Amino acid sequence: MADEPGPLIIIGGHEDKEGDKLILREVAERVGARRLVLATVASREPEGYFETYSRAFADLGLHDLVELYLHERAETLDAHVADIFAGAGGVFFTGGDQLRISSQIGDTPVEHLVRDLHRRGGVVAGTSAGASVMSETMLVRGTNRESHRIGDLHMAPGLGLVRDIIIDQHFAERGRIGRLLGAVAQNPRVLGLGIDEDTAMVLTGNRFRVIGSGAIYAIDGAGVTHSNIAEASPEKTLSMHEVRLHVLSGGDCFDLETRQPALPPC
Numbered sequence: 236m237a238d239e240p241g242p243l244i245i246i247g248g249h250e251d252k253e254g255d256k257l258i259l260r261e262v263a264e265r266v267g268a269r270r271l272v273l274a275t276v277a278s279r280e281p282e283g284y285f286e287t288y289s290r291a292f293a294d295l296g297l298h299d300l301v302e303l304y305l306h307e308r309a310e311t312l313d314a315h316v317a318d319i320f321a322g323a324g325g326v327f328f329t330g331g332d333q334l335r336i337s338s339q340i341g342d343t344p345v346e347h348l349v350r351d352l353h354r355r356g357g358v359v360a361g362t363s364a365g366a367s368v369m370s371e372t373m374l375v376r377g378t379n380r381e382s383h384r385i386g387d388l389h390m391a392p393g394l395g396l397v398r399d400i401i402i403d404q405h406f407a408e409r410g411r412i413g414r415l416l417g418a419v420a421q422n423p424r425v426l427g428l429g430i431d432e433d434t435a436m437v438l439t440g441n442r443f444r445v446i447g448s449g450a451i452y453a454i455d456g457a458g459v460t461h462s463n464i465a466e467a468s469p470e471k472t473l474s475m476h477e478v479r480l481h482v483l484s485g486g487d488c489f490d491l492e493t494r495q496p497a498l499p500p501c
Contacts, residue, residue, distance in 0.1 A: 316348070
């Protein structure tokens with residue numbers, strides 16, 4: 236049994252599947268010769284996901300790839316589901332709707348299998364919706380590309396594989412800084428992490444390393460001196476003072492405990 240949980244590889248979406256495949260290569264190297272479970276639960280129409288990832292991972296030498304898809308929550312009780320995880324060294328949650336992941340597998344045998352795999356040192360990866368669901372509280376909906384309007388944000392419980400952070404994805408590409416600021420304003424205890432496309436954080440213990448072609452934005456509200464989130468009327472523009480922002484690119488490290496950039500190794 237591993238001495239500590241395995242890594243979390245949290246991806247902002249649209250990771251490279253045809254070029255150097257830097258992020259998928261990280262997943263493949265962590266899984267090694269073991270099985271990778273490709274969980275397409277987030278999608279209502281998962282056709283094509285498995286074939287695309289099978290080709291990409293085969294190029295990286297990972298050939299034991301099995302798909303986990305659930306039409307209904309009741310299917311998590313089927314005996315064959317446990318067989319899918321037999322010999323697995325990792326699970327990869329694809330994109331779609333993060334609410335489908337949490338509502339389909341939350342507090343089911345499948346969630347327990349994922350947690351057990353992670354606890355034993357296996358890698359848990361997720362892209363797009365599969366990234367958002369990693370935290371205790373996940374962003375579900377909110378307006379992109381404009382300053383945050385109070386009340387225009389929907390959050391829900393995630394899987395809670397990592398605590399005290401909230402994750403947004405497709406970050407720079409979809410202009411989501413406003414809604415992540417809104418999430419941090421509602422609960423400054425959590426660190427907001429916005430992850431660009433083709434970018435990932437590789438989290439081991441309390442530290443993560445950035446890989447990929449984009450950036451990760453860390454929004455820290457612990458030192459905020461003023462916010463109108465509680466007093467303002469709905470639709471009023473958010474006001475926050477003394478927000479701390481870090482912008483991290485490939486190779487940078489970050490310590491979640493101290494909320495500070497860290498020197499390698501991560």
